[in-house]
Amino acid sequence: xxxxxxxxxxxxxxxxxxLRTAALPETDIRDWIALLKPRVMSLVVFTGxxxxxxxxxxxxxxxxxxxxxxxxxxxxxCGAINMWYDRDxxxxxxxxRNRPIPAGRIEPGAALGYGVTLAVGSITVMYLAxxxxxxxxxALSVAFYVFVYTMWLKRRTxxxxxxxxxxxxxxxxxGWAAVTGSVDLVPLILFAIxxxxxxxxxxxxxxxxNADYQRAGVPMLPVVAGAKETRRQIVLYTLLLLxxxxxxxxxxxxxxxxxVAAIVLGAGFLFSVLRVARDRQDAAGVxxxxxxxxxxxxxxxxxxxxxxxxxxAVDRLxx
Amino acid sequence: MEQDPPRPTPREADEMRRRRRGRNIALFVVLIxxxxxxxxxxxVKLTRSG
Numbered sequence: 001x002x003x004x005x006x007x008x009x010x011x012x013x014x015x016x017x018x019l020r021t022a023a024l025p026e027t028d029i030r031d032w033i034a035l036l037k038p039r040v041m042s043l044v045v046f047t048g049x050x051x052x053x054x055x056x057x058x059x060x061x062x063x064x065x066x067x068x069x070x071x072x073x074x075x076x077x078c079g080a081i082n083m084w085y086d087r088d089x090x091x092x093x094x095x096x097r098n099r100p101i102p103a104g105r106i107e108p109g110a111a112l113g114y115g116v117t118l119a120v121g122s123i124t125v126m127y128l129a130x131x132x133x134x135x136x137x138x139a140l141s142v143a144f145y146v147f148v149y150t151m152w153l154k155r156r157t158x159x160x161x162x163x164x165x166x167x168x169x170x171x172x173x174x175g176w177a178a179v180t181g182s183v184d185l186v187p188l189i190l191f192a193i194x195x196x197x198x199x200x201x202x203x204x205x206x207x208x209x210n211a212d213y214q215r216a217g218v219p220m221l222p223v224v225a226g227a228k229e230t231r232r233q234i235v236l237y238t239l240l241l242l243x244x245x246x247x248x249x250x251x252x253x254x255x256x257x258x259x260v261a262a263i264v265l266g267a268g269f270l271f272s273v274l275r276v277a278r279d280r281q282d283a284a285g286v287x288x289x290x291x292x293x294x295x296x297x298x299x300x301x302x303x304x305x306x307x308x309x310x311x312x313a314v315d316r317l318x319x
Numbered sequence: 320m321e322q323d324p325p326r327p328t329p330r331e332a333d334e335m336r337r338r339r340r341g342r343n344i345a346l347f348v349v350l351i352x353x354x355x356x357x358x359x360x361x362x363v364k365l366t367r368s369g
Contacts, residue, residue, distance in 0.1 A: 028338050029345045060367070062359045069356075129360045 031100035035083055035111055036076030036118075043305070044075040044171045047194060050309040051175025051187060054254075054316045059130075059179050066129045067178035071171050073122040074138050078145040078167070080115030084108050085150050089216035095209055119146075126178075134178040141170030155217070158224040161206075165198030166191075172309075189247050190309075196241040197305055200234045200273055204298035207231070207276070208291035228285035231277045234297070238273045242266040245308060254312055255319040261311035269304050272297040 048071035052064055059067065083090065083101055091102035100106040119142050127135035149164030157163075169191040176187035206213060206220040207230055213220040222230040245266055249259035275293040282288060327335065 027342070029341045032342075032345075060363050062356075062363045066356065066360055129364075 027100070027105050031105045032114070034100055035080040035106065035114060037079030037082075038076075040079060041072055041075045043302070044168065045072045046306060047168075047190070047309060048072075048171035048175040050313050051172035051190060052178055053175075053313045054186070054190075055176040055179035057179045063130060064178070066125065067134060067175065070122040070126040070130070070134075070138060071174055073118050074126075074142050075171070077115045077118035077122060078142055078150075080111050080118065081146050082150045084112040084115060085146075086154075089155075089218060093209075093212040093216045095212050126174075130178045131181045133181050133183065134174050137170060137174045137177050137183065141167055141174065144170070156219065158219050158221040160219070161202040161221070162199050165195050165202070168198055169194035185251070186248060186253050189244070189251075189253075190312075192247075193241065193245055193308070194305070196237055196244055197301065199237040200241070200269075201298065201301035201305075203230050203234050204273075204276065204294045204301060207287070207294040208298075226285050227281065227287065231279070231285070234273050235277050238269055242270065248312065254315045256315075257318065258311045258315035261315075262308060265304050265308050265311075269300065272300045 045068060049068050052059065052067060083099055086096075087099075087101040087108055090096035090099050096102065101108055101111055123135050123139045123142065126138050145164070145167035149160065149167050153160040153164055172190035172194065173183055173187040176190070177183055203221055206222050207227055210220070210222045210227065214223050221233060245262045246259065248254045249256075249262065272293070276297045279291070279293045280288040287294070
């Protein structure tokens with residue numbers, strides 16, 4: 001519990017005196033939910049669920065629900081620990097300064113305790129209820145996100161998103177491992193798809209949130225290498241992603257439903273990032289359109305991954 | 320000598336109680352849901368191993 005609430009936590013008899021010492025408002029339940037980064041969690045849950053659905057074999061619905069819940073809670077735990085660690089830069093960025101910690105609604109130590117407890121709890125339940133392989137991959141994903149991405153890379157290198165993207169790529173592997181108890185080629189392809197999808201997705205955001213990252217001193221690619229180079233790399237990673245997204249079709253794991261969806265969605269993604277590359281810009285590469293193509297590309301990238309993975313699941317279920 | 324923090328107004332105190340109650344209810348729901356989930360997991364595991 002947060003220190004802001006501690007003086008108010010007295011038992012009935014102590015309530016009056018505790019209220020006298022209250023200088024800050026009690027935290028709202030919504031703040032504790034916000035610490036879990038629910039929007040990020042939804043994508044992670046979705047990819048985890050897809051890994052679980054396309055894996056060969058069956059998992060009892062109660063256990064499947066438990067596996068997805070563990071993935072969701074572990075992702076939320078990562079969000080809370082990330083907000084604890086990044087509270088200094090969150091406070092100077094417009095996009096993040098109203099988060100519960102920089103806004104003073106939750107104490108940093110309370111957020112850390114909350115995150116660590118949820119992480120340990122979700123990994124433990126995954127091991128006890130599902131299997132060791134899924135628990136190990138889940139633990140790896142948490143460790144990667146917290147130690148490699150948040151603490152090591154994010155503030156040190158413009159490649160933070162590229163390598164850190166691996167953290168977001170793990171859930172599909174966890175879902176697969178929950179069913180099969182092992183990891184083989186297909187979940188690694190799903191991992192690679194999310195891995196190569198992350199840079200164009202996140203750098204589109206970084207283009208229109210550049211001022212925020214600059215102010216916070218986070219070495220995102222647009223801050224370090226400029227908008228022009230970022231646009232070039234967005235196109236490059238998208239070109240790598242497109243053939244990769246067809247791999248499950250080529251190896252015969254998925255059928256034409258997925259293949260056609262991957263081609264159509266990929267063409268749309270390529271179109272959207274080419275619009276980013278050809279955005280009207282000044283000599284320094286600064287957008288003259290308010291980064292409208294980057295905003296559109298960011299939105300499309302989310303749709304792309306959702307529909308691509310949904311197509312894979314549909315293909316497997318009907319095929 | 321340390322000064323007491325300002326005393327909350329009645330409205331602030333009501334708001335604090337409302338939030339505390341919201342948190343307590345949420346915690347209660349989470350605990351009940353976890354107990355139900357662990358029970359269901361146990362039944363599934365025991366049924367399969369049996």
